[in-house]
Amino acid sequence: MTEKLKVGPSPHILDSRSVSSIMWDVVIALIPVTAAAIIYFGLNAVFILLVSTLSAMIFESLVVHKSLKPKKVLGDGSAAVTGLLLGLILPPSAPLWMAVVGSGVAILLAKQAFGGIGNNIFNPALVGRAVLFMSWPVLMTRWHQPLALDNWFADLVSGATPLGAGSASLIDLVLGNVGGSLGETSVVAILLGGIYLLLKGHIDWRIPGGYIGTAAIIALLTNQFSLEAVAFHICAGGLLFGAVFMATDMVTSPTTKVGRLLFGIGCGLVTMYVRVFASAPEGVTYAILFMNALVPLIDRYTVPKTFGEVKK
């Protein structure tokens, strides 16, 4: 009989879900948008996404483990998520060095400088995009039309994003057959990933719900109640992608239920403010980063009434 008994605090059984299983689930949820990006933007997409993801993983491994062993580079999956997300919000024509710089900013500046996973205040991928956008605004706004499916190896043809040009057919918007960042274009693909995350319990409907709902209401009010305008605002300009994959980042969103709803609503308000009054297309990025900064405050003021607390 073994007598070296382990002692330790209760509970003595733990759920099988771990940080890395959650992170790899997020990677799985990003497969549909990744596939859509490749279908619509061809080899450019393949290279950009590979480079952004791998460079994020390598940066993280160098900082955290000071090693480049394959197992360390795979890590807990969080760097892969950040790198892939960053790639998905780059324009299809972005040069590969931009993907490297963006991932570097995301991992080194936005994540590790704050103390690594769990400690960062701002969504790393969005910080990466914001820095790129401020440094190379021209390169970051060179949009392209998707490739024709029968001519997949062709060069990209430049064009405008629907939000910039103000027009696109709704069907094309839903399928993603429009200009825009790599992963932001296909509504169907984004929804597939979102549903997966909801079913797995990795995101709370309150954030995308609050975000999209608020944006929809404002779009309705500012566009003479045109439903078409509403659909346009939501499907274009990365709002849906941001609401499903960016605003829901656990580390940088509130932990109370009420807080998550407020956070989503706030994102919607700021996005639409930027779009309507500042007429700048980067509304989603700045809205989410702005709301990230408010998260500690939101958490503090939305602590739920504990069980049995007398209603005052």
Added chain:
Amino acid sequence: MKTTFPGGIHPPYNKELTASKAIVEMPLPKRVRLLLQQHIGAPCKPLVKKGDVVTVGQKIADSDAFVSAPIIASVGGEVAAVDAEGIEIVTDPEHSRFTGQAPKYDTPEDIRQIIREAGIVGMGGAAFPTHVKLSPPEGKEVHTLIINGAECEPYLSTDHRVMVEQGEELIEGIKILLRACGAQKAIIGIEKNKPDAIENLSRLCRDEENIRVEAVPVVYPQGGERQLIKSLTGREVPVGGLPLDLGIVVQNVATAVAVHQAVNLGRPLIDRVVTVSGRGVAEPANVRVRLGTPIRDLIEFCGGMRDDAVKVVNGGPMMGKAVASLDDPVTKGTSGILVLTEAEVRIYEERTCIRCARCVDACPMRLMPNYLALYSRKSMYNDAEQIHLFNCIECGCCSFVCPARIPIVHYIQKAKHEINSKRRKK
């Protein structure tokens, strides 16, 4: 079911290891060790010394404090040792045959006195002295007695077996408890995963006007006092208050049976049913065992430990305590002895909180475990109290779900401990 409590989790239950196994009686152990503190409240002082010969059922330690319960000799024999923590008796079968007589009683106060003298405490795990719970303070009326048959902890099946095998005794016990606390009605709350217990007790209660059985949803910690009250009545026990504030008393099923035996048969609390389970024990079983029996003997009785056993737990896997030595004895609150294998108790490295909020969503007390753990780690105890540290029931849901493997309950206990010891110093 109209309402249930917020949060909660669905851990793997593993009850099938023992749920259908009838209670077996373990032969008298060679010696027992009876701890002086087996309950919440003041520890007892020994009434015997080394060399004394005691008979089973004899009171061997007691306390003057109101919140306390005496210690009863669970076997007869010679007292082999008395130390600061416990009394050891070498069993003599001659003195271990129980020959008690039913005591006489009249008033609720008489009943409470019998219950106290029998050494009865809550047998669901918390081990709060039963007579204290049955004594409503001046001006407080008890209207409902809730009998806790939820048994929500994974693995455990003692209450389940008692409800199936000792239903009649349970009902007799409930009738006495009703008289003792003055409640008009009793509700037996049972989790839906014990259909045979629900059926047995419903049948026995058919002609009882003021006792009814209610099935409650299967979600941990349904058997928490506050959670069960919420599920059965829709009401929340106030923060810092007691069920008594709502006119409710909660008693566990095994406690009710012990009350029947003490009051109707004159038999004090000398044994209890313990679920011995886990993948690390050869033959999981529900065992009736004398209090004070060494855990080692009990595990031996169940076929011994397997080679891959790494941890022994006194109680359930969610709230029980890890046993440091197999010489530790079974106490009044021991509902289970779990022998767990490496595969059952995966041990992980603690990581940084990723703010996933799973703990917040799982907390049945609507607390913010992530911040409680954070404040405790940073010794920010005032902030922890601000967000109701002391309303935490230490159910373990938060630690269970945490993907970063943060031992949140451990941090919470540490904070409570630090605050309490600071207060005591003042």
